Amino acid sequence: MSKGVLLVNLGSPESTDPKDVKKYLDEFLMDPRVIDVPYWFRAFLVKGIVLNTRPKKSAEAYSKIWWEEGSPLIVLSERLQDKIQKQTEIPVDLAMRYGSMTIEKALKRLTDKGVNDILLVPLYPQFAMATTETIEVLAEKLRKEKFPQVKLTSLAPFYNKPDYIEVLSRSIKEKLDTTNYDHLLFSYHGVPERHIRKSDITNSHCQIDGSCCKAQSDAHRFCYRHQCYETTRLVGEELGLKPGTFSTSFQSRLGFDPWLQPYTDRTIERMGKEGIKNMAIVTPAFVSDCLETLEEIAMEGEEIFHEVGGKEFTTIPCLNDRDDWAKVMSNWIGNWIENPSAINTVNLAETQIA
Known part of the structure; x- marks a missing residue:
């Protein structure tokens, strides 16, 4: 063959152009694996509400990056x-x-x-x-x-493959070696909590209670939450990071249903208020920089951090074309x-x- x-x-x-952004959002958000609700409700939500309000704002965000x-x-x-x-x-x-x-x-x-x-x-x-x-x-x-x-x-x-973890860790270390930071935040794209439960092939393991991701289970083959936390853990080990100097959060939530927590924007705000002055942030759910990394994190995230008293906000590039x-x-x-x-x-x- x-x-x-x-x-x-x-x-x-x-x-x-807002027209192009609207067309893209229509295809993206109407995917039943992105917004996994009955078609009639998805169509009402996307075509009746989101596409009438969001394209212009998203177009402005895209124009920034x-x-x-x-x-x-x-x-x-x-x-x-x-x-x-x-x-x-x-x-x-x-x-x-x-x-x-x-x-x-x-x-x-x-x-x-x-x-x-x-x-x-x-x-x-x-x-x-x-x-x-x-x-x-x-x-x-x-x-x-x-x-x-x-x-x-x-x-x-490939979230846990040693060669992936090695190159991801190297990309982080290169940036941190020239940066003064108090905390390294691993920010992953969020998903609704129901996606985690729907992906549970055991139909019983995933409780999203802080412990199930650490217990051995076949459910981890398709558990996004587990795989995110495992990526963070493996990189932390590879870099020899001290406990308390790094953590995991989730960004880009949509709608009112519960999504994976802690939320990145609230975490950035909380850490700034608690006295963290120098923060570094990496986004390992993405291999290529995009709207969610270049605008949501590098621009909006930095603005939030500075508003609550933070000083240095360092964004670490995705692996891109290294x-x-x-x-x-x-x-x-x-x-x-x-x-x-x-x-x-x-x-x-x-x-x-x-």
Whole structure:
């Protein structure tokens, strides 16, 4: 079989025009794995409320972080793809879950090159319904309907892989070595608490009570909360961080249902009020800098910190297109080429994804 790789990231509006942002938000928020409520209520919420109020504000936020070349997330993903391709003999393509850079177009490009054995790489370290799962669901649906000759295998979440932890830790250390900081905050994208319970394959383990994530369970294979805390723990060990000098929080909540806590914005505010003067913050749920890191954290987060008396607010870049990160990804691909069983993957045709 002829092998190829498909990297998939979240996506971006075509521009900062409110019309383009509205179109993007419509596709993104109408995904039933992003807002997992009955269709009629999701349509009422998204089309009746959000799309009538949020596009202009989101467009203004995008305009603050937009690069001359375009969306930072797209540009950085393309740079990573290019670096990986230069280290890999097989075709490496790139798609976005939402927007014009569709998974279908990328699958077509790969199959046009004769590829019929594809490694799907969701560019998310941790598993979540609204990230990894929605990519795999759509990719497998497209495979069945339009590319039945293709074997599709997905790279499993890599939140605890030693080489990923090593390069993530190195990226943090490089910044901290030139920074005076009192506390390092690991901020992950938030999800509703119900997503954690829905992803619990045991139907009983996840209590979100502060202890279940530490107890051994098969539920951890799909538990976003556990995987986030485990990433923090492993990086803390790798860097030799002292207890009390680092912690975990969750950002970007939407709506009124309970989301994973503690919330990043409130954590930043609380720490500033408690006397933390120098804070560093890293966002390990993202491999590419984007609106949530460049605007929500680096701009809004810093503003909150300064308003409550904080002095130095240091944001640590995502892995983006770092050479060592591209090398890690290339090594994983090389291992898959030589021995598919040597890396942790999922054969999507054999799963029960619905």
